[in-house]
Amino acid sequence: MSAPTATDRVxxxxxxxxxxxxxxxxxxxxxxxxxxxxxxxxFLSISNLTxxxxxxxxxxxxxxxxxxxxxxxxxxxxxxxxxVAVGGLLVLVLDDVIGTWPAALVGLLxxxxxxxxxxxLIGYAGLNPVITTLAxxxxxxxxxxxxxxxxxxxxxxxxxxxxxxxRIFGTVxxxxxIFLLVALMGHLVLARTVFGRWTYAVGGNPHATEASAxxxxxxxxxxxxxxxxxxxxxxxxxxxxxxxxxPGIGTGYEFDAITAVVVGGVSLLGGSGSIPRAMGxxxxxxxxxxxxxxxGVPSEPQGMVKGALIVVAVALDVxxxxxGGRE
Amino acid sequence: xxxxxxxxxxxxxxxxxxxxxxIILVATVIIAGTMVPGILEFRAVSLSLDRIGTTALVAxxxxxxxxxxxxxxxxxAILALSGIAAIGLQEQxxxxxxxxxxxxxxxxxxxxxxxxxVTLRINALVATLASMLFFRALCHVLTDSxxxxxIDPLFGLAVSRPIGGTFTLRTxxxxxxxxxxxxxxxxxxxxxxxxxxxxxxVSAEASGIRADGYVFGSFVFAGFTAGAAxxxxxxxxxxxxxxxxxxxxxxxxxxxxxxxxxxxxxxGSALGTLGGLxxxxxxxxxxxxxxxPAYVQNIVTGVILLLLIxxxxxxxxxxxxxxxxxxxLRLVRNRRQSHNERIHAS
Numbered sequence: 001m002s003a004p005t006a007t008d009r010v011x012x013x014x015x016x017x018x019x020x021x022x023x024x025x026x027x028x029x030x031x032x033x034x035x036x037x038x039x040x041x042x043f044l045s046i047s048n049l050t051x052x053x054x055x056x057x058x059x060x061x062x063x064x065x066x067x068x069x070x071x072x073x074x075x076x077x078x079x080x081x082x083x084v085a086v087g088g089l090l091v092l093v094l095d096d097v098i099g100t101w102p103a104a105l106v107g108l109l110x111x112x113x114x115x116x117x118x119x120x121l122i123g124y125a126g127l128n129p130v131i132t133t134l135a136x137x138x139x140x141x142x143x144x145x146x147x148x149x150x151x152x153x154x155x156x157x158x159x160x161x162x163x164x165x166x167r168i169f170g171t172v173x174x175x176x177x178i179f180l181l182v183a184l185m186g187h188l189v190l191a192r193t194v195f196g197r198w199t200y201a202v203g204g205n206p207h208a209t210e211a212s213a214x215x216x217x218x219x220x221x222x223x224x225x226x227x228x229x230x231x232x233x234x235x236x237x238x239x240x241x242x243x244x245x246x247p248g249i250g251t252g253y254e255f256d257a258i259t260a261v262v263v264g265g266v267s268l269l270g271g272s273g274s275i276p277r278a279m280g281x282x283x284x285x286x287x288x289x290x291x292x293x294x295x296g297v298p299s300e301p302q303g304m305v306k307g308a309l310i311v312v313a314v315a316l317d318v319x320x321x322x323x324g325g326r327e
Numbered sequence: 328x329x330x331x332x333x334x335x336x337x338x339x340x341x342x343x344x345x346x347x348x349x350i351i352l353v354a355t356v357i358i359a360g361t362m363v364p365g366i367l368e369f370r371a372v373s374l375s376l377d378r379i380g381t382t383a384l385v386a387x388x389x390x391x392x393x394x395x396x397x398x399x400x401x402x403x404a405i406l407a408l409s410g411i412a413a414i415g416l417q418e419q420x421x422x423x424x425x426x427x428x429x430x431x432x433x434x435x436x437x438x439x440x441x442x443x444x445v446t447l448r449i450n451a452l453v454a455t456l457a458s459m460l461f462f463r464a465l466c467h468v469l470t471d472s473x474x475x476x477x478i479d480p481l482f483g484l485a486v487s488r489p490i491g492g493t494f495t496l497r498t499x500x501x502x503x504x505x506x507x508x509x510x511x512x513x514x515x516x517x518x519x520x521x522x523x524x525x526x527x528x529v530s531a532e533a534s535g536i537r538a539d540g541y542v543f544g545s546f547v548f549a550g551f552t553a554g555a556a557x558x559x560x561x562x563x564x565x566x567x568x569x570x571x572x573x574x575x576x577x578x579x580x581x582x583x584x585x586x587x588x589x590x591x592x593x594x595g596s597a598l599g600t601l602g603g604l605x606x607x608x609x610x611x612x613x614x615x616x617x618x619x620p621a622y623v624q625n626i627v628t629g630v631i632l633l634l635l636i637x638x639x640x641x642x643x644x645x646x647x648x649x650x651x652x653x654x655x656l657r658l659v660r661n662r663r664q665s666h667n668e669r670i671h672a673s
Binding site for chain 2: 126
């Protein structure tokens, strides 16, 4: 235990108040692991848990960007599906022209460029993020569709697919390692760098932050550029590992990412949250999905549970905030 | 924010921005009329109005929600759910009761949204995202993910066929609703209060307006219009489907924003929404007539939307100016008067 600080004497908190919010997610995940083990003997096996990891890799990469958007009080980025489609389509269209890895780079860069437009419009011009990303997503997706003629494209490079799905050390595929690397980097940027500190400051109190000579607009724009390029990366990985992409390939990823971040307890009001929390939310949702799938629940009805989960997570967050007098 | 110079302040430009929906609408009509032959014929107009009808009904509800400063993403899912109720319950309760139950489902879904946003204090974006996922999944559970038909294909014909060779029921209904909404928003105290709640809920509350009540009511209203859209849509094609309306919510929001309603709340108009809807209806029909693929239509809609919000941000974000036609007339008259006086004096 650390020595009592000034706030301890001023605000009397129960143990639950102090640790409840940060412990809730690990406890929830452990509970899910126990429940899953009881319900199905296949659940707690290396192969199943690896499957969970593979399933969360693509959306997990996007979650890292979305967390930045949430923390800067940027509401949400609804252009994610378009950026995923751009990444996936470009890499497969260009792979027999310039090779898969240069094509991947092109996909990533184009998505980043589109994200730059988002960033300028939201960060510098001060437009509402929801409607801006909605519009830019529509435009970018339309251009991507026009580029490939609105059809499915197939890849020509099964070797690249093998590279991504190959299991390093016999268990973990490359794609999972990429995801973990992105998450780690995102966490380090947020927790250890000046940019990370600025990100929290911008979301916490934009006016005071601006007054402290922090480049508020650049930070806010940066969150959207980051989300776009990470969505592009997710699309590239998705395209290569499936060797097929259609314009609708990214549909739903924006909501999945928002769900994970929200369930992880990152507030839309900005200024708080972290990558580990968002990842906790993602893992929770993925484990729950996995348990339901193992129980034979089809994927569509699982949305009911996800919807209810969001409501419970956010309502609990609001309730705890009010109780803690922090609202 | 650095402000570009006085060009953006000029009365002409500010007026143009104020009436931009009308200007864009006229421009769209002229361009479409000259480039696409036959688009302005009565039948084509009636058809394109009918095509936008479902989105329009959802957009009416969205307009009210946006004016209160909230957001509703769940309209499309409510639409599908109400449609499924209206078709699926036909055998048990008969066609008209089933349709009424469908409307009730929409109303109830709106109550759920209101409960999440007002009572549980969940951010509207997240709350309606959650309810959207929930309602959509419920649709899949109820239908086993398969679309299904109603008992009598002829029953819905009245909905889809133009009444007396003019417009369809759906068109008449949405235009009527928009006119009523316009009167309510501009001519009644409750309508005024809605804008007050949207621009500043705290001061609205301080002036004795029950802000929470208005927000709750707006979600219920949005649920109801989405339900009506779903019932009409499902009856007209005699099908209940879990995938109906997957893009409707975002389209409706786009139409409302093109119509000049702001996502920040406190500003908007029903007639603007009508303008936004008409622009989208004409664009869609015109491009379909000239075989332009759907994705190009998306690009055009997106660009219009983006340009409009940019314009809105940089031109009309300044001091409020009375720009009603009466005020403009007064301005011109005053100017002329002072001009005459000056001539007199010299």
